[in-house]
Amino acid sequence: MPTTDTAGTRADIAVLNGVPFLDRNFSVPQLLGGVVAVRQMHARNLEVQDVPAADDITGWLSPDTAVKTRPNATLVPVRTMPVARLRRTQHAARGLGELLPHWRQLMALPMAYHLLESDDTSLSASTYLWPQQILLSDAAFDNRQALDELLLHEWCHQWLYLTEELWPFDVPGARQVTLPSGTSDRAPREVIGAAHVAATTLRMYQALGVHSGERIEMFTEYGRGCLALLDELDEDLTPAGRTIAGQLKEAI
Incomplete structure (x- = not known):
């Protein structure tokens, strides 16, 4: 509410x-x-x-x-994250919190970390129905860049999930679409989440002094593709969803 x-x-x-x-x-x-x-x-x-x-x-x-306290909470099958990887994850989260002054409060939210099951092809995951839980793949630990991107990706989702505890972003029965990445059957709220990830990842790279290159081009194109979808989905968004979508347009 x-x-x-x-x-x-x-x-x-x-x-x-x-x-x-x-x-x-x-x-x-x-x-x-x-x-x-x-x-x-x-x-x-x-x-x-x-x-x-x-x-x-x-x-x-x-x-x-x-x-x-989440109605209809749904636990996800996971593997326990080994201590060494958990420390790497926590260290990376602290590093993200130090990138920009206003990120420090955000990255201080208590979070639980898990490993995805070995047969899961996702790189990372989280869900509104299992809040403040972030799932990472084995591949997330291949290098620091991968860990930072995927970790920030899921933290973005977690903060929008918090917001959705108060304001839903799409209306009941909203249409589903395919994201620019090719991922199908995604609700408007998930398109908002994807655009938010793109904009925030670009902000991360800007804070690191990276203003051009393959990753910048990819996230810029992806984010703009998500925003174009949201234009088509305007009738499926709540007033809160439209507000967030409009704010994201200013960020990408």
Whole structure:
């Protein structure tokens, strides 16, 4: 459910002041405050046991509580990440948090990491129905560039999932489309997520001093392709989805 202002009316997504990772003034406390309130509501409705105390904000933002309070939560088969790889992942996440000052708060969100099953062909994965859980493939550890890109990719999804706890991005029964990558059967909310990943990855490379080359061209083309799809899907987006799509157009 959307957050409310002091008068008790529905707050527009504009209250967040932009998009996570892309806007310096993005209001992390505003979003997380709303997320905690929604999780507490779901905990009551679902009669969840062993929840944190009402004022334990850190507890309500933990991966465990995120899953317990997500309606229709769906666990994904995974492998446990070995300690050495977990340390590499955590080190890479800290490094991403140091790239830009406004990324530090974002990368401080508690996150659980797992390995994808060995027969899964994905490079990385996450899902709205298993929040604050990031799955990485063995190939993600081939080199630092791969790990940084894939890790940032999934962190982008996680922050949009948080936003969607308050504001859905597409309407019920929304059309599904094929992403520019060729991935089919994707809802408008997932197209928004793909465009957000492209824009944020470009921002990462800019922060690293890389302004041209194959990766820059690829993510720019991919992001613009996603935005073109969102133009076609305008009627399938909620007002919040249209707002996010418009903000992404300014970033790519």
